[in-house]
Amino acid sequence: MTVHPETPARLRRTSTTLADGRELIYFDDSEPYLSGAATREVVDRRPLVVRPTAGTMRLDALTGDWVSIADHRQNRTFMPPADECPLCPTGGGTMPSEIPATEYDVVVFENRFPSFATTSSATGASAANPAENPLLAHAPALGRCEVVCFTSDHGASFSSLSTSRARTVVDVWTDRTRELSALDAVEQVFIFENRGEEIGVTLRHPHGQIYAYPFVPARTASLLRAATEHHQRTGRLLGADLLAAELESGSRVVIKGAHWTAYVPYAARWPVEVHLVPNRDVPDLVALDDDERDELAVVYLDLLRRLDRYYEKADGSPIVLPYIAGWHQAPVRQGRDVSRLHLQVMSILRAPGRLKYLAGSESGVGAWINDVSPEAVAARLREVG
């Protein structure tokens, strides 16, 4: 077990190893672990012997996009009963979970069914392309996939966390961005949360994920292209100029803090979509200062709680909003001088009981049609504040 040198004083970080060799890290923000009065010395006694390795990724020659072929993921755990939850602490249910301890604050571990992993034993791709035709390019899907458990409380959600726990998660995201960015294979660190069965969540326990990709993903590349063009033309940062434009316009702004602003984007694609951006130019979570981290915890909780009041059932009770939340950070090795950190939260729920499907226009050619006016979404989010 190791204690990390860059851990902030409000956290104790303990790295350990699961039975199959995957890393698990406890981030403790409470006693008796925070002060060191007790230490994490729990051993994972499950008979997991094979550490997951990377699959392959194939290049789509038509678009230049990499596609990860992770067919082992078909066998992953799908909606287990609560007493078999792999993200609950061990001891409460009928089988040992992924977390050997009997309680925890925040835990991060390497995904057991990863799309990207640090070691590769891939041989399948050469069988699929025996002539090694360059149009059928492939590469090992190197990188890392992690799970972040926000709380040991199975029935909680991010929006029900205390401010202090949300602040811990901000520190954990920062820690993981710093470490994963330092891996040789990694070009992009994407931190996200899928919430709700409508989004395709396979485990109900409140958790997020982190994908460290060995390439710059398509949307990141598109954001980078626009930011670079704007910078070459004006000498300024696109993200900063856009924030200024939204503040001047005002009609789509939802929350205005000292360090953060939340607004519905001018050309929102999703029925409910909000961007949360720092007021200062920062490329990634690592570059935030302490005041910005403190306010992020407060503002993000405020935003998520508004989203959970956005729609109401016929009896007036709130509808828990299915959402995807993802951090757009500067790529690890390029465009860091023009990129600007932002969080994108989006939902496919376009009305109570009605989902927006990504159908012909969106899935076929990437041309989005949004049935809802961004100004109306912002007005509703201000109303439920």
Ligand SMILES: [Zn+2]
């Ligand atoms: Zn659970």
